[in-house]
Amino acid sequence: MRNNLHNFTDSEILQRYFQDVRSIPLLSQAEEQELAKLVQAGDEEAKRKMIEANLRLVIYLVKKYINRGLPVPDLVEEGNLGLIKAVERYDPARNCRFSTYAVWWIRQYMRRAIVNQSKVVRLPIHVMEELNLYVKGCRDFIKKYNREPTLEEISVYLDHEFSTINSFLGSFSQLVQLAPGGRTDENEGASISLEQLADTNAVNPLEHLHRILRLKTILLWLNELTPKEKYIIIHRFGLYNNDPQTLEEIGQTLELTRERIRQVEAKALVKLRRIIDKHKITLDDML
Incomplete structure (x- = not known):
């Protein structure tokens, strides 16, 4: 060809x-x-x-x-x-x-x-303030209920009507990549400031905002695994901007055999599948 x-x-x-x-x-x-x-x-x-x-x-x-x-x-x-x-x-x-x-x-x-x-959107101060409130509310909601909320749920949860950002948040059903940009610190994506979101050199702030919320949900799910299981899943599937690694590569780092890494990975995937099923998330959503 x-x-x-x-x-x-x-x-x-x-x-x-x-x-x-x-x-x-x-x-x-x-x-x-x-x-x-x-x-x-x-x-x-x-x-x-x-x-x-x-x-x-x-x-x-x-x-x-x-x-x-x-x-x-x-x-x-x-x-x-x-x-x-x-x-x-x-x-x-x-x-x-x-x-x-x-x-x-x-x-x-x-x-x-x-x-x-995507062109970066420069948002007015009052819109940024409402986005700030929305982000904080979403973080609290996710921590409490272990899932991502809708705009209506956040409005009720905070007893606040989101008038200025209503049109922006309509695009949030579009999923963004799981891995955050930049460094591989797994907490970095959840701590991006609103000033960074509005920076002219950054990507679209709405995309970053959704990425933050999605990352926070994934972090919560991974935290239900053991440290070893979490490490293996992150590096096997290339989460948080890591390159996917082979069983042998992970085994060398953890000083375990390839077969042992495979067993731990399988156990962790079963746990994650149960979590995903519980929250009614499809494989397509996760990808």
């Missing part, structure tokens, strides 16, 4: 690209595992084959991000970069198909591109 990963110029070329991608056969699980092992060994041809066989996954995921301010060709390009990253990082020893693993990376790259191109 031609090297058509990037640089689309018009809709006709884009449609032709989509047709080319859909003509590429999918991999069986056995083929996927074999190629992944070759990729780990540095085989560039295996890497190319694995990328091409999964390009249609990017096209499928792009649909969710259309009309978010980024042209479709740019979304495809960013998604393909995420796919490439996933191929490079995928561990065939993981107990999951590659597509399940790659979805996070593809969405991560597309979301970052959308956020980075």
